[in-house]
Amino acid sequence: MLALTVKDRIPFFYGWIIVAVCFLCWLIADAFGFYTFGLFIVPLSEEFGWSTMMITGVFTVRSLTAALLGPFIGRIADRGSGARWLMAGGVLAAGGSVFLVSRMQTPWQFYLYYGVIGALGMIGFGGLVSHTIIAKWFVKMRGRAMGIASMGVSISGLIFIPLNHYLISHFGWRQTLEICSIIILGLAFVPALLFIRRSPEDLGLLPDGVDPDQDQDGSGSNSDANRTDQSEDSWTLREALRTKALWLMLIAFNATGLAFTGVMIHYYPYMKTKGIEPDLAATSMTAYAFFCAVVKIPWGLIAEKMPVRYCIISVYLGCALGLAILIYTQSTPFIFVFAAVYGLSIGGIMVVREVLFADYYGRQFIGTIRGVVMPLNLIAMAVGPVFAAWLYDLTGSYQLPYHIFLGAFMVGVIFMYLAKQPNRPLLYERPVFPPGDQEL
Numbered sequence: 001m002l003a004l005t006v007k008d009r010i011p012f013f014y015g016w017i018i019v020a021v022c023f024l025c026w027l028i029a030d031a032f033g034f035y036t037f038g039l040f041i042v043p044l045s046e047e048f049g050w051s052t053m054m055i056t057g058v059f060t061v062r063s064l065t066a067a068l069l070g071p072f073i074g075r076i077a078d079r080g081s082g083a084r085w086l087m088a089g090g091v092l093a094a095g096g097s098v099f100l101v102s103r104m105q106t107p108w109q110f111y112l113y114y115g116v117i118g119a120l121g122m123i124g125f126g127g128l129v130s131h132t133i134i135a136k137w138f139v140k141m142r143g144r145a146m147g148i149a150s151m152g153v154s155i156s157g158l159i160f161i162p163l164n165h166y167l168i169s170h171f172g173w174r175q176t177l178e179i180c181s182i183i184i185l186g187l188a189f190v191p192a193l194l195f196i197r198r199s200p201e202d203l204g205l206l207p208d209g210v211d212p213d214q215d216q217d218g219s220g221s222n223s224d225a226n227r228t229d230q231s232e233d234s235w236t237l238r239e240a241l242r243t244k245a246l247w248l249m250l251i252a253f254n255a256t257g258l259a260f261t262g263v264m265i266h267y268y269p270y271m272k273t274k275g276i277e278p279d280l281a282a283t284s285m286t287a288y289a290f291f292c293a294v295v296k297i298p299w300g301l302i303a304e305k306m307p308v309r310y311c312i313i314s315v316y317l318g319c320a321l322g323l324a325i326l327i328y329t330q331s332t333p334f335i336f337v338f339a340a341v342y343g344l345s346i347g348g349i350m351v352v353r354e355v356l357f358a359d360y361y362g363r364q365f366i367g368t369i370r371g372v373v374m375p376l377n378l379i380a381m382a383v384g385p386v387f388a389a390w391l392y393d394l395t396g397s398y399q400l401p402y403h404i405f406l407g408a409f410m411v412g413v414i415f416m417y418l419a420k421q422p423n424r425p426l427l428y429e430r431p432v433f434p435p436g437d438q439e440l
Contacts, residue, residue, distance in 0.1 A: 012209075013208070013209030014197075014203060015137035015145065015200060015205075015208070015209060016145075018134065018137050018196065018197065019134060019137075019145050019148050020191075021188075021191045021192055021195050021196055022130040022133065022134060022149040023148060023149045023150075023151060023152040024152065024187060024188050024191055024192075025087060025090075025125040025130060025152070025188050025192060026130065026149060026150060026151075026152030026153045026156065027152040027153075027155055027156045027159075028091075028094075028156065028183060028184045028187050028188050029094070029122075029125070029126065029152070029153060029156060030153060030156035030157055030160055031098060031156070031160050031164075031180035031181075031183055031184055032098045032101070032114075032164075032177060032180050034261075034264060034265075035156065035157035035160065035161055035264070035285065035289060036157075036160050036161060036164050037265055038265055038266065038268035039161070039164050039165055039168060039268060039282070040055075040168070040173055041055050041056070041268065041269060042268070042269070042272075043173040047173075048107075051389075051393065052269060052389045052392060052393065053389035053390055053393055056265055056266070056385040056386055056388075056389045057111075057385075057386055057389075058110055058114050058115045059115075059261070059265060059382070059385045059386075060115075060382040060383065060385060060386045061111050061115030061119075061382075062114060062115045062116075062118050062122065063119070063261075063378045063379070063381050063382030064378065064379065064382050065116050065119035065120075066119040066122050066123040066126075067374065067375030067376075067378035067379055067382070068375065069120070070123065070128060070370075070371045070372070070374040070378070071371045071372045071375070072371070073086060073123050073124070073128055073129065073367075073371055074128060074132070074367040074368050074369070074370050074372060074374070075367065075371060076367075077129045077132045077133070077198070077371070078198075078364075078365060078366075078367035078368050079198070080198065081198065082198065083129055083132070083133050083196055083197070083198045083367075084192070084193065084198070086125070086129050087124060087125040087129055087130070087196050088192040088193040088196070089120070090120065090121045090122070090123065090124015090125035090129070090192075091124070091125055091185065091189045092121075092185070092189060093117055093118070093121035093124055094118065094120075094121025094122070094124070094125070094184050095181045095182075095184035095189070096117060096121075096181070097113050097114055097117040097121055098118075098180050098181040098184060099177070099178060099181035100113035100117065101113045101114050101118075101177055102174045102175070102176075102177035102178045102181065103174075125188070127350065127354070128367070128370055128371060128374055129367075130149060131146065131149075131350075131354040131370070132366050132367035132370060133196065133197075133198065133199075134146055134149055134354075135354065135358035135363050136198065136200070136207070136363045136364075136366065137199065137200055137207060138207055138208055139207045139208055139363070140207075140208050140304070141208050141304070142303075142304070142358060142359075143300035143301055143302070143304040143352075143355050144297060144300040144301055144304065145300070146300050146303075146350070146351045146354050146355055147296040147297040147299060147300025147301070147351045148296070148297060148300070150296050150350040151293050151296045151297065153292070154289050154290070154292035154293030154296065154347060155289075155293050156289075157285070157286065157288070157289025157292065158286060158289045158290055158293060161285050161286045161289060162282065162283075162286055164180070165278070165279075165282040167179060199363075207363075234361070234362030234363060234364035234365055234366075235360075235362055235365065235369070236365055237368050237372060240360075240361050240369050241372075243422035244419075244422070245420060245421065245422045246360075246373065246422075248415050248416075248418050248419035249416070249419045250376050250377065251411075251415045252312075252316075252411070252413075252414075252415035252416040252419065253353070253377045253380075254376065254377055254379070254380035255380070255408040255409075255412045255415070256319070256349075256408055256409055256411075256412035257377050257378075257380040257384065258380045258381065258384040258408050259384065259405035259406075259408040259409055260349075260381065260384065261381045261382075261384035262384030262388040262401060262405050263323065263384075263402065263405055265384070265385040265388070266385065266388045266389070266398060266401075267281070267285060268281050268285075269392075269398070270398045270402070271284075273397065273398055276332065276335060280332065280335075284335045284338070284339045287336055287339040287340070288338075288339035288342060289343070290343070291339060291340050291342075291343025291344050291347060292343045292344075292346065292347030293347065294347075295344045295347040295348055296347055296348065296351055298348075299311065299315075299347065299348030299351045299352055300348075300351045300355070303352050303355045308352050308355050308356045308359055309356065309416060309417075309419060311352040311355075312349070312352050312353060312356060312416050313413055313416050313417055314345075315345050315346065315348050315349050315352060316345075316410075316412040316413045316416065317413055318341060318342070318345025318346075319342055319345045319346050319409045320406055320409040320410055320413070321341055321345075322338050322340075322341035322342030322343075322345060322346075323402065323405060323409065325337055325338045326342070326402070327399070327406065357369065357370060359421070360421055360422065384405075387401065388401040388405075391404075
């Protein structure tokens with residue numbers, strides 16, 4: 001019934017509701033995550049006497065657990081109502097994980113609550129599922145849709161960095177996490193459960209809000225509806241794995257993923273070694289989140305107009321420049337220059353990377369493809385924080401790991417340049433599958 005009447009029930013394309021819910025889920029995702037995890041390193045170390053490597057190791061367990069789940073989650077997200085249950089369940093797992101961490105007393109509890117249960121939350125409503133859904137709902141306007149939804153991550157940083165810093169300073173880390181768990185569950189669970197749908201076809205619609213009742217114009221050419229729906233040639237997983245571009249992309253993503261997580265998770269301890277006060281470090285990170293937020297929609301619009309591969313190369317070059325500023329300058333104002341340059345660059349990566357996958361391989365099997373290749377990327381992201389912690393414990397300085405991260409961005413530039421969009425072989429015929437079916 002909903003599939004027959006949704007077009008008449010709301011005065012705009014339902015896909016923008018999908019974007020809004022994904023934005024909301026991303027908004028609460030960093031209550032205790034990528035931006036804010038570093039704020040808890042010092043309090044946990046002071047209370048339990050744990051080393052930096054032991055604390056950041058939980059982030060590695062979290063990423064590896066998510067990597068193991070990726071192939072299964074991706075296939076579920078491509079089928080029926082799987083995406084809706086994944087996102088709603090992910091919010092429950094995320095909120096429960098944060099609350100349990102607030103009650104932990106031992107390392108094994110920390111690794112179970114945040115590393116394993118938290119991974120269920122991260123994979124359930126994180127980039128794999130939400131970006132898969134958006135890629136299915138949009139084709140022509142995919143870049144701006146991705147940009148709007150992913151703004152939630154950066155705005156999350158704007159909210160939770162100062163909020164968590166204040167709460168930890170005044171109430172302690174345990175009560176801070178209790179409050180975060182309430183926010184996660186209170187804001188995102190019901191919208192995810194009620195409004196998420198896998199694809200526009202499930203509601204009798206077409207991508208981008210094209211009118212599904214539009215018929216052919218009688219001259220033999222397809223209508224706008226058909227052109228929008230057929231403008232992408234969807235590759236199966238087996239076909240995608242045979243392309244050189246996919247493996248070159250993964251090398252680029254792995255190199256830069258190592259740097260992304262390593263730089264951000266250790267940012268606050270690194271600032272401490274440079275003599276930067278915690279309040280100032282938190283302020284600079286808030287500025288970084290602001291620049292990440294304001295640039296997401298522009299990056300999305302740019303990705304609709306120019307080859308997305310060049311967008312990613314520009315992102316990596318900007319990240320390298322920003323990180324070089326952070327490493328080679330000692331003056332306090334330059335941490336805000338870093339925040340601007342790095343934020344304006346890295347703010348686009350969530351947008352352009354997901355647009356790249358969908359543009360290269362289409363939307364029908366995008367969840368399955370992303371679910372299988374994502375574990376390879378998450379392994380590098382999992383290694384980054386532990387690798388930096390190990391080198392810091394070994395050398396007593398963050399200079400070596402941060403220089404390695406700088407080099408990793410340049411590796412990403414090289415391999416992304418080589419990852420040209422694949423073309424099908426001539427005279428190739430592929431099978432046609434009913435909607436929702438998968439072919440490995």
